[in-house]
Amino acid sequence: MDFSELKSVCYGCSIRELCLPEGLTDEEVLLLDQHMLHRVPIRKGEPLYRTGDPFKSLYAVSTGFFKTSILHEDGRTQVTGFQMAGEVLGLDAISTDHHICDAIALEDSAVCEIDFNQFEQLGQLMSNLQHRFNKTLSREIVRDQGIMLLLGSMRAEERLAAFLVNLAKRFSARRQSASQLVLRMTREDIGSYLGIKLETVSRILSRFHDQQLLEVRGRHIRILKPQGLDRLLNSNT
Amino acid sequence: MDFSELKSVCYGCSIRELCLPEGLTDEEVLLLDQHMLHRVPIRKGEPLYRTGDPFKSLYAVSTGFFKTSILHEDGRTQVTGFQMAGEVLGLDAISTDHHICDAIALEDSAVCEIDFNQFEQLGQLMSNLQHRFNKTLSREIVRDQGIMLLLGSMRAEERLAAFLVNLAKRFSARRQSASQLVLRMTREDIGSYLGIKLETVSRILSRFHDQQLLEVRGRHIRILKPQGLDRLLNSNT
């Protein structure tokens, strides 16, 4: 292994404040860097891991876009999330030492692989890292519960509005346009994630288009009235 | 504080292998015990904590039964889980230092309160405890994703079957009958949790009753054909 090459993976990373190093001091980041990170490229359509694979590492998305999906024994699948730069993949596998979902790259991507054993050891040395990691895990629980709320008590239109608002917010945190979205996933993926059918996704996007809330051109979406989407979200009925 | 009183909270606890001490050695359990646990009783209907309360402690259910629910700003609420002996409450609050859900006792209950700061410090001393806690957090993520699958891709009948099978399994792990269930929650709570209306819960229970899968007498449910419920779960359509 060539240390000089690995050394600055996190340190010079433009998204480190959105990722695992969030809240660490520079020295701590260097320590994290030196001990365990290396980069892995993944081609569009390829799996980073699959259900049942033994768990060895966590992965922080460096560039690109992923989806995770779980499969029920009878063949049904459900998309459980879309991950972009700075977000961590594999947290669910800690519990069983095996991955319980598939992670598929939706565009050519790169991830930072983190050996989990080494990471746990480093957590013992750096209480701050451990503390941050507890928060990361907890944040994932909160995220999942937000989706449960969405799936359990929102109508299709609200779900899609929530989805778009959430995407826009995450793009914006990465200094990309919050109004000009390029969707990396199919209508079917979106539908699966939101618990609705792809035709319904398409119809509602068209409706939003007609209402001048969005401009929809295939996977290119421009949000024209963000407050319109927000209003949809917070107005019961 | 009286140490001799606290000393054996975990040590003598009949459900410790289902709770945070799971997988720890006897000495480790004693250490955990001595440092941070004390018991808190909660009356039926009372909140253990509410949304927005500052986060200070985790709570392990000692005896009794709880529900957690999140509320959307527009007033809608969603039940996110039911917790019984050995299960941990408050994990979602680690991320923000504030509770993001309400936890309500559904019967007279008792919890072990665990100061989270102290717990994190102990985790630094006992790598095994920290490792187990990572698994606990990850297990919660897996649980939530299971519910996402349920809410996103199952029909009402399957959801209810899954709910009953899950409850039975958890009772059975606690050496209570897996066939004779006493529901602690209302039909409305169940419906909220499963993303369906209370009338639908009631109708489907009646239908299961008619099909001889269950015997339903209000909140007393006897599972007559567990395989019948399983079959319902794994048969798509």
Next chain:
DNA sequence: ACCATTCCTTGATCCAGATCAAAGAATGGT
């Protein structure tokens, strides 16, 4: 033991979103 309140069941009707169908737009491989 009684009354108030909350919970549960069942029936009748309605509708949001599923399903079925088919044509058009992108995308990728050679």
Next chain:
DNA sequence: ACCATTCTTTGATCTGGATCAAGGAATGGT
């Protein structure tokens, strides 16, 4: 540049579960 395949849109119809309604059963407080 072409063809195959996958993705998207839109229309017509159907249906599972929601909603509205009302009577009955538990539960808890006095």
